[in-house]
Amino acid sequence: MPVDALTLAERLIRFPSVSSQSNADIADFAAELLRGLGCRIERTEYENPPGTVKVNVVGKLGEGTGGLAYFGHLDVVPAESWTGPGGDPFGPVVENGRLYGRGACDMKGSVAAFLAAVAGFDAPLKAPVYIALTADEEVNMRGAEHLAAHSAMFREMVAQETAAIIGEPTRLRVVYAHKGGAGFEVVAHGRAAHSSTDHGINANWAMVPFLVELKRLYERTRTDPKWLNDEFDPPHISLNVTLCDHNPAINITPEKSVCRAMFRPMPGQNPNELLDEVRALAERMGLSFEPLPSASPVYIDPADPFVREALAITQTDRPLTVSYGTDGARLTALKRMLVLGPGDIAQAHTADEWIELEQLEAGVRVYREFIRRFCT
Structure with missing residues (x-):
């Protein structure tokens, strides 16, 4: 045929x-x-x-x-x-x-x-x-x-x-x-209200300290041999972070702030080590943590x-x-x-x-x- x-x-x-x-x-x-x-x-x-x-x-x-x-x-x-x-x-x-x-x-x-x-x-x-x-x-x-x-x-x-x-x-x-793939979602919760009042709780402020620590972890993955492999280009795990608060207007305090991140582990690396570290960090700061599907x-x-x-x-x-x-x-x-x-x-x-x-x-x-x- x-x-x-x-x-x-x-x-x-x-x-x-x-x-x-x-x-x-x-x-x-x-x-x-x-x-x-x-x-x-x-x-x-x-x-x-x-x-x-x-x-x-x-x-x-x-x-x-x-x-x-x-x-x-x-x-x-x-x-x-x-x-x-x-x-x-x-x-x-x-x-x-x-x-x-x-x-x-x-x-x-x-x-x-x-x-x-x-x-x-x-x-x-x-x-x-x-x-x-x-x-x-x-x-x-x-x-x-x-x-x-x-x-x-x-x-x-x-x-x-x-x-x-x-x-x-x-x-x-x-x-x-x-490379493979792994990721997580971290959520900070607040309370929506008119931003001219003190009745709201801005979830983004709760997320900021977590992001500071996550940035330090990101920088470590670019230099720590555990997360590097020169067989690949780039040789690191490419930790990528996205942020969203789903807020409909600038004069409403956001009730939810979501950080989603993905990284690409290479052969021989254990992504659970990184996920466990992020989970512990999130829980210490009162944030929820969920792993994303991995590959x-x-x-x-x-x-x-x-x-x-x-x-x-x-x-x-x-x-x-x-x-x-x-x-x-x-x-x-x-x-x-x-x-x-x-x-x-x-x-x-x-x-x-x-x-x-x-x-x-x-x-x-x-x-x-x-x-x-x-x-x-």
């Missing part, structure tokens, strides 16, 4: 699969396409917190053990401020050697490239090819978390030590590690034979690290896993998202060579 990567990428972009919506339609489309390629299909469903149906699809082509697994996600971030050609983020446009559209880079282009590689592969398979397409990567990787917990095919990959590729955009460079770092030894083989396939001389996260954070039961896909992360989530056609075509060639080396 012939599949053209560009045509398929355009078709996938036309599905407005923003994470807040159900992805059932694009997942069912992908499942039918996988069936057409000869795959056995596993479809799992769950509901997100608002009750929206989400779908993961896994296809398996061929028999035997080991083989190669590809992981991609079908959801995309919103595109309300789209500035790309055509004016419609879900109306793909090809212009000046680029495919524009929401998800073109992150990561429907990659999914299309891998499916085209499978479709154009005509040698007999001695080991299976798995294609796992998830929901909700853009919102705490819920789809991959559900897949890891409920997919029989995923358990099969783990048991057989299948080599796995997370197809996020890396310009087809081999990525052996990425594991991804790491494979850069000297691992799988990494060496990937470097040979991509004709590159050294593997890289990245500071963003992927579905791999929920798939760490897979011990041979790296990140590699067409496109540049700099174009992901932008108001005119695009992928170079050359990268799309190169992705097909590279993925096809992975299939040849690991499945024949």
Whole structure:
């Protein structure tokens, strides 16, 4: 069954699969396409917190053990401020050697490239090819978390030590590690009143001493070797703080002040140490503390034979690290896993998202060579 990567990428972009919506339609489309390629299909469903149906699809082509697994996600971030050609983020446009559209880079282009590689592969398979397409990567990787917990095919990959590729955009460079994620929410409570009176309690003033101490902790994470790793750029955990008091008017004393923060732990670091320190600080100051959902770092030894083989396939001389996260954070039961896909992360989530056609075509060639080396 012939599949053209560009045509398929355009078709996938036309599905407005923003994470807040159900992805059932694009997942069912992908499942039918996988069936057409000869795959056995596993479809799992769950509901997100608002009750929206989400779908993961896994296809398996061929028999035997080991083989190669590809992981991609079908959801995309919103595109309300789209500035790309055509004016419609879900109306793909090809212009000046680029495919524009929401998800073109992150990561429907990659999914299309891998499916085209499978479709154009005509040698007999001695080991299976798995294609796992998830929901909700853009919102705490819920789809991959559900897949890891409920997919029989995923358990099969783990048991057989299948080599796995997370197809996020890396310009087809081999990525052996990425940072994780952790965070917290600290809340100060006050009492709303007209600011001309003394009847109110301004929650922001209660938050200020906490922020002073949090700033000291932030500075420590930039110098303490415990929180540094020179394999990454930047080499620190990138503690990022946001503040909001939800106050409707400047003449009302804020009754609530919220500090939310995220940091990106690297392999070998224990984020709970930092969370425990912040929790103790908040409680000492009479503030409430809640941890936010976390995500594991991804790491494979850069000297691992799988990494060496990937470097040979991509004709590159050294593997890289990245500071963003992927579905791999929920798939760490897979011990041979790296990140590699067409496109540049700099174009992901932008108001005119695009992928170079050359990268799309190169992705097909590279993925096809992975299939040849690991499945024949």
